[in-house]
Amino acid sequence: MATTVHAATLLRHEPDGEPAAGWAVVVTGDRIAAVGPLDDLLGAYPGARVRRWAGTLGPGRVHDGPLPPAPTPRERVHALFQLGATAVLATHLDEPGLRAVLDRSEVAVLTAPGPVTLAPGGRADLAVLADDGRCVATVVAGRLVHRRA
Template sequence: MPTLHAARLLRRTLDDPPGPGGAVLVAGSRIEAVAPLDELLAAYPGARLRRWAGTLGPALVHDGPLPDAPTPRERVYALFRSGAAAVPAVHLTDPGLRAAAVRGDVAVLDRVRPPALDVGGRADLAVFADDGTCLATVVAGRLVHRRA
């Protein structure tokens, strides 16, 4: 079932100023559309709707060693709590950590690329509060972190 992710503000890239009324349609692991929420609701009436407080945009690329934690799985989850869904391969040299990242659908990048909400691209999204706190992270279409 497709899911519409909508927030008070939306930005397509990290450099774009956020604008009101936008939404992202996710089907499986891919972005199907980025458009005004009203248009997407009309075009996809059966889609599940998730409304988020804050600003919705692309998930971050974590360009550094993964956060410290007791286990590889917890290190990957710490990445998700920060709003990141991708990491350069150079930071995943430990086999156990790399395996945990792959199991979590982290995008392992050969080179850093600027994150963007591109139609047809991976559905890696993040929602941030005004203070910069990550409220939710979606990785390859799956909600992997939601702040309580």
């Protein structure tokens, strides 16, 4: 199972939490293995792949409205990734076939919004956001599914 260290300019443990500089997240498989100071994590995981991002790394967003319009369910899900969303609310699944695409993409389908944090043992759903709020990268269940060019 591959291990990746995701490091960004800043890290937020919670969507509205205070950002911290010099921190990173270690992902193994679909789980967060560790969160901590980048130098400590690089020492603890010497063979890990390291991805460095410009922006603020934090939990993936929960999309709490209708999914973005697009010609196909697959394109609607990709539009979510471009927003940094890694979870949706079940009440907004309005198109046949959409649930199957979400399942294949491993997007979390929630019955209600809840707290999202970066913590060891939690599912590796991450988003990196630029200063203007645009998504730089999205990781769903440990897989990089979107990266802005």
